[in-house]
Amino acid sequence: MRQTGQHFLQIPGPSPVPGRVLRAISQQVIDHRGPEFAKVGMQALNGVKTIFKTEQNVFIYPSSGTGAWEAALVNTLSPGDRVLMFETGHFATLWKKIAEQLQLKAEFIEGDWRGGADPDLIEAYLAEDKAHEIKAVCVVHNETSTGSVSPIAAIRKAIDNVGHPALFLVDTISGLASLEYNHDEWGVDVTVSGSQKGLMLPPGLSFNAVSEKAMAANKTAGLSRTYWDWADMVGPNKTGYFPYTPNTNLLFGLNEAIDMLHEEGLDNVFARHQRHGKATRAAVRAWGLEVLCSKQGQESGVLTAVLMPEGQSADRFRAKTLEHYNMSLGSGLSKVADRAFRIGHLGDFNDLMLMATLAGVEMGLNKADIPHKAGGVSAAMDVLQGGS
Amino acid sequence: MRQTGQHFLQIPGPSPVPGRVLRAISQQVIDHRGPEFAKVGMQALNGVKTIFKTEQNVFIYPSSGTGAWEAALVNTLSPGDRVLMFETGHFATLWKKIAEQLQLKAEFIEGDWRGGADPDLIEAYLAEDKAHEIKAVCVVHNETSTGSVSPIAAIRKAIDNVGHPALFLVDTISGLASLEYNHDEWGVDVTVSGSQKGLMLPPGLSFNAVSEKAMAANKTAGLSRTYWDWADMVGPNKTGYFPYTPNTNLLFGLNEAIDMLHEEGLDNVFARHQRHGKATRAAVRAWGLEVLCSKQGQESGVLTAVLMPEGQSADRFRAKTLEHYNMSLGSGLSKVADRAFRIGHLGDFNDLMLMATLAGVEMGLNKADIPHKAGGVSAAMDVLQGGS
């Protein structure tokens, strides 16, 4: 039977694309070498800078976020370089795997998947590296698999505390435009992001925001690269063009999305996500379930990962919820596969969409006979009404 | 500040238009006299018959529902004709006003706006009319201003009980494709409807389903008409065309909407609306508020009108809800202006959209400091989980 009404796409990205953006990307494609395109391109290239909060280069790729991970590495590093990474969860692990495939020596500070990267551990690790062999520190800002946020400014400070010259590479694919982020102020060298989360676009665009120091590293980085090479981008980007055919229609959408974010105000965007995270956690706790992120203050405003009661299948619960309530929830990944599910509350979202989402979870828990207490929806409603 | 996320358009029509329909109406217009149009037109003309459940004519107007009210009258009646109408609420009253403007003698059986039309009163009224001067009985099926449903089959029977030859004209503008409706089986002579409710389209199309008896009346009806004249429609309609330029893009949408209704199955559509009505009433009662429709069994599955506590402004409450929760609710109309509000739960709708809606009402009641009990959302959730 046809599912009726709106589908609730409550995975932690892609997030639902607003009508304004869908209409923007459905415009007819234009000549990517013509004068009209230059305006579109300049608007996009300048616009994304306001989102990353940088006055340095931001490069836009027609690719998934995975490509932008690779781009960050191949533009700055050489085969055999040591890089320090932090095991915040599944996506940090994937990034490490990519580094290894690229013949980097990726070293992991192990984590329990229940919090962000720890600045103290990073500082201690770097302090050991007297020879400064470690060429980059790679951290996931918002770990999409766990719903934990790493303290980027504090990690910057940790690196500086020991005077380590490593580049600082941050993945905020799922954090950008949802959580506070300051590429320049926080001294990040390469920020990696994508289109399909806080930017409210379909997947297909990815980004590297790049510091002067990283641009300099590009000159000597020995990893091979062609598609991802920043050096080829700089020239054409100056006038709004790209070295190869860009994804024009997603750029139309990007410009619209950036306008929408500024109409709301970035600080309001951030506060909204925080508030929805808080309400969601209140619901989870009222159900008697456990939020995967166990470090207070590091819970994400983008998504909430929830641990199932012992012995219960998260995937079965998600399938029931999809079938009966027309809502997609995120699955647990690798280490927490089938043991956790994830609630996305990011992008173009509001209080009533959250209430629908949480009602769907509560009714889904019932439908799947998952032991839990009632009252999550009410608890979340209390939080929403307590604030702002 | 920009409202984020999806707007909840919970008025009793226009109902939110599904993406499939919006995309259908955004197709390029075509030649309304060319061969491709004939297919579109035939599909629409045949398709609507399956919705009205008729094998007789259905005429499609480029107009609002108001126009189809006028059409029903001017095609069948003559100046000075007596017509019997029933005061179910605001829209019955408007239809009466139109009848009067057309120089019909419209007679009202008064109602308290808290239920559907009463077959017994109609039967009694007609029994008095030994001379059969009353030429038409006009009833609103789903009274959009009150959320009450008139028992159309029973009214047909009431007319037959006294052997009265009056035409039976029914407005189901807001009932069609949401509530069970059987034009042929119920012996309705003219059914009036519109596009922007259960048919999930933007406003701009209206309909007259017409019995043989009504077609015969058209031949002698003395009211003047040009735009609305059925007689001009019959010929062109046979091959899928219209006597004047149709609203082609809404016909594209109509064909898509009819497909969607049949994919779900009309019986499922009806059951869904009933279930959502029931859950909504449970919420209203849990809040300690009163449902405007007081006749059990006549409460609408399309919308629920709610009476405010004494002395509280419904419009102020609605304004707060719109401002804080990005949800539009329907206003009380004329007799219950500012004293009632209306919750639409029709069209392309589902359980989670209803939960969002009711959470919005509950939070709106708080925001506007309307005295009420908590628990409406939970009560509705209980109903949704009890059934099907």
Place this chain on the structure above:
Amino acid sequence: MRQTGQHFLQIPGPSPVPGRVLRAISQQVIDHRGPEFAKVGMQALNGVKTIFKTEQNVFIYPSSGTGAWEAALVNTLSPGDRVLMFETGHFATLWKKIAEQLQLKAEFIEGDWRGGADPDLIEAYLAEDKAHEIKAVCVVHNETSTGSVSPIAAIRKAIDNVGHPALFLVDTISGLASLEYNHDEWGVDVTVSGSQKGLMLPPGLSFNAVSEKAMAANKTAGLSRTYWDWADMVGPNKTGYFPYTPNTNLLFGLNEAIDMLHEEGLDNVFARHQRHGKATRAAVRAWGLEVLCSKQGQESGVLTAVLMPEGQSADRFRAKTLEHYNMSLGSGLSKVADRAFRIGHLGDFNDLMLMATLAGVEMGLNKADIPHKAGGVSAAMDVLQGGS
């Protein structure tokens, strides 16, 4: 086999709807009684005034242009009133038929369908009416069936010359926003128009621009009316609302279309249509065919009707052209059925679209073995290159 590429919709309306407008009408419908709608409504109501060039009322109907014809009559006249009309072609004839159905005494100054209405004949006719029994003069500005334009300012002068008090009603359904038009300056009392021609919208909206004098006539006009009644519109329109559910999505499109017209500049719009008419006529003459409009200076910039050589079927030619060249041309209507075809060159149009159109006609003439000379395309190209 699937027709490839763009369909050329070269009928004299509906004209192809620009992508901007299609996207505008594909926005989600909104509450037609809410605050956001008021802005949309006010923009539309004020915007259309700039197109009709009036500071008086313009009423917007959810209907085809046919409805606006009826509206113009029923709002200003009483049963039995004499009205003077001019037989410019098929649409003038249809309007007369409507007048007659409404029990007006419609009198025709006969025409040969090859030019606009003649001011001298109108003046002479009115001069005879010493008793001022004629209550309205009805003229079609751009006769869509023939491609002839009536000199509206001159007809106004003709009426004034004999001091006749009749109302002046003008149909510019297919002229508005393509040909110069000045409702106020030309002293028109009611201007009738529609959405699907120069306004570049799908069909479904129609208009009455109304002088003070016509508004006064509305108070005493005896024809019955409900849907079309201006009196009910005035109040709600003041704040951007409508007395019944408007076609919201077409209003979104209307606002976009008006913006586009002003971005181009109305004078440029008019000049463009004139130029394309001129080029088209050059093509027709180069083919050795005859332009239906035989009055120099009255040929329309909106469309060109072309007479077929004796004994040749215009409809067969059009069918071949549609089949082989994916282009729809307008048919000859009633008196010139199958004897003429019509080339639309209106709305969102440009030089290359015209060249495609004329190439399609020239190749279609060949395909259908219609005797003609080659060279129409070249002749038109010469005209296009001669001017600005």
Place this chain on the structure above:
Amino acid sequence: MRQTGQHFLQIPGPSPVPGRVLRAISQQVIDHRGPEFAKVGMQALNGVKTIFKTEQNVFIYPSSGTGAWEAALVNTLSPGDRVLMFETGHFATLWKKIAEQLQLKAEFIEGDWRGGADPDLIEAYLAEDKAHEIKAVCVVHNETSTGSVSPIAAIRKAIDNVGHPALFLVDTISGLASLEYNHDEWGVDVTVSGSQKGLMLPPGLSFNAVSEKAMAANKTAGLSRTYWDWADMVGPNKTGYFPYTPNTNLLFGLNEAIDMLHEEGLDNVFARHQRHGKATRAAVRAWGLEVLCSKQGQESGVLTAVLMPEGQSADRFRAKTLEHYNMSLGSGLSKVADRAFRIGHLGDFNDLMLMATLAGVEMGLNKADIPHKAGGVSAAMDVLQGGS
């Protein structure tokens, strides 16, 4: 001043995206790990095979065509490998540059940019390579910079004639779905393509069709790769999924585009492009200009590159044409920069669009005072009418 009417995007890609495809990509994004996606993914993965005419793997990347060039190389080759390439024009040169950046030894058979790759020269070159050090032969099928087509089947035969085991890599980014192409039958090992040409999509998807032999090479290929690695794709693709977030909305469009191609029939698609190429060349010659491709039988049905008369600027001509006729033409690239322009006649195209295009060129030549003869439009029209 606003450009009116349709923009003619007559560059050799991106080609204009049909409305059906634009509407498909404007659907709401879905969960790329959910059951509904699997259907979309399987349809896309199976669908593209019918276009490449292969029963082997086709991998779909969220990237520009440039990325798929890189993918073809990094999946099959090792640093220092010799690869033989043929200088058909600008894009062959770019591909060579990429090969070199990847530390391959790319060897060019020089060409004059006026024809496709020469099988005899390739055969002779390979015959010299007794040691079989050359690991791949890379050829551009449709050279987008020149409008010349390489004889792929003949090149396959040339390779076989000398029993050379090199992989055969073919770029048909701008040829696929416009020119006949048979990945399996022609024994191509990797075919590279993109979305924005014959597939009628916006840019953003690229493809590698891959033979068993190439899949085997992937196992030992020493070039580093992560994003482009086929090995990671095979598993998820089996059930319709992808190893990282795909460009869901373009996949919606891809499925629609493939349907459209099969509705027309691939052979009809190919014949149409051939016919339009022939008509375009007739126009060029009638203008007294020279077609860049000088090898008879190798002229492309996708685009026609035209040499300007000595001393005339192609870019100035293109700018004038854009300004006055709302048409984008392709620029000459590198060796023929400003000396040639390119007319795209690919994708969702038809006779009248071609006539518009050629009229735009002819009028643009006049506007820019480029010495030429009149009559190109007529000559093309003659060709179009001679055939089919």
